[in-house]
Amino acid sequence: MRKMSDGVEAALHCVLVLASLPTGKVLAGKALSELHGLSESYLLKHLRALVAADVLVAVPGPKGGFRLSRPPQAISLLQVVDAIDGPEPFFACREIRRRGPGKSKDPCVYATDCFIKSRMLKAEQAWRDSLAAQNVADLVEDGRTLIDDHNKAAVASYVENARR
């Protein structure tokens, strides 16, 4: 059964919280992990992947932490997903076309993708296009209208105390 890394959910929650920080402020990995009820070591692995993909900036030092690398509307959900899960297709092609009695000895026959793979990748592109058309500012707007007041106040208070 197909599954994405569960780090994708954690990463999306983190970028959403980081989008609420005033300019110049950061949150430490420890604060982000407490806020989401996740282990710090688990979350740091994914935060580092987001830094490597230029979605986050890591500010070093005792007052350091993480912030978004650019405005929320300039970070697509696809960039977050690819940072965690890689850009590889999820369709698994083992080149079955090159097996059995139908296989060709002419390597040029296989210079382009199998048409089955092409059709599967076409569908994946529709998924990627949808993720690319949604960004972190959309999550912020969702949160503004859909998070209940208790949760909103509790998170805002935690972030205000923990930010650096």
Added chain:
Amino acid sequence: MRKMSDGVEAALHCVLVLASLPTGKVLAGKALSELHGLSESYLLKHLRALVAADVLVAVPGPKGGFRLSRPPQAISLLQVVDAIDGPEPFFACREIRRRGPGKSKDPCVYATDCFIKSRMLKAEQAWRDSLAAQNVADLVEDGRTLIDDHNKAAVASYVENARR
């Protein structure tokens, strides 16, 4: 990293071959496995899943085998994919929203999906829509124009000898 079952590729190759059979004819699992250079036990698992999903019909007996359950244009790529991999989303949601200091004691707050999950599922729906809009007749047409003559003749000859 996300991955689909490699059975999806095998299943798509099998439905493509079965689409070439004259009405009333079947191919045995052994023939389908030889034709694709795959082990029979491996392939039978996926062929049975296609039967369970009503994509294929299994004809029992010594002259038995598999055929499509309906015309190629009435079998979408999504039906084949879901038969092998299940209809579950590949976004892994562990309800992170219910953890940490922001969590609510009111269960009604969680009656609807987290908006992060909703946006991820929206993208998956685009993928599903693309697969639903493509069908086995499209693969047949691809094959007609894209498979080289040597391969086409070798497969046709194999199928003509092996069909029942």
